[in-house]
Amino acid sequence: MQIIQKIDEMRRLRPGLTEPVGFVPTMGYLHQGHLSLVKAAQDENSSVVVSIFVNPTQFGPREDFARYPRDTERDLDLLNKEGVTIVFQPSTTEMYPERFDTWVKVDKLAQRLEGSARPEHFPGVTTVVTKLFNIVEPAKAYFGQKDAQQALVIKKMAADLNMNLEIVTLPTVRETDGLAMSSRNRYLGPDERRAAPILYQALNLAQKLYREGERDADKIRKEMAALISQESLVRIEYVSIANGETLDELDTVSPPALVSLAAIIGQTRLIDNIVL
Helix, strand or coil: CEEECCHHHHHHHHHHCCCCEEEEEECCCCCHHHHHHHHHHHHHCCEEEEEECCCHHHCCCCCCCCCCCCCHHHHHHHHHHCCCCEEECCCHHHHCCCCCCCCCCCCHHHCCCHHHHCCCHHHHHHHHHHHHHHHHCCCEEEEEHHHHHHHHHHHHHHHHCCCCCEEEEECCCECCCCCECCHHHHHCCHHHHHHCCHHHHHHHHHHHHHHCCCCEHHHHHHHHHHHHCCCCCEEEEEEEEEECCCCCECCECCCCEEEEEEEEECCEEEEEEEEC
């Protein structure tokens, strides 16, 4: 496994990689969700590149960029055991040199849900992912369903800009109690961690109501919110039932519908979703 920190070096080595090349962009502090993407990339490609870069431009001014969990030594050990070809680990100044002033922006799809709650987020994501795609030149890039809107936004960006790669979205990996794996879960205190599975329980409630024949989206949203509100440590930011392609909120549920939510538990903001 090679560890590369410079864009020029990555470009120099890129022509020598055996095709096809799979790519997994990460912000590090890897968990089994990340590794499931790596394993899929290994299964479907001859070479695999994983990036580790905590991207400052996707964090708002009051968000957790400075304290975002980092453990590079552990990450590299895990990726080496997975047989990754290259780890691309650039610095902030390498990715955003002085006088950097170009941004990639997806419009309507990125303004809903997470885009509404975190307006700085998606322009930072789409810009850094575009840069990484241009540097690595993968045939396939792998993302997790936990960040469902992110995956949709990146697919839209890749299609609209005629990027020559396939975006692969893989299922959310969960803890045994249903909590979606996330690097931010480490922020949770013991009581907060015990409360956190209520989010997945609310998503399962939506699934149950839908299977029983309920199609009134607002009724399902209210039932979900009522369940979550039973946990005093959890503060709901949004509960959404939206078209799974456009993210337009639905009045009447019809598939594919994305049921998603964001909540704050203590000082930790968590998101999760399922597709009906």
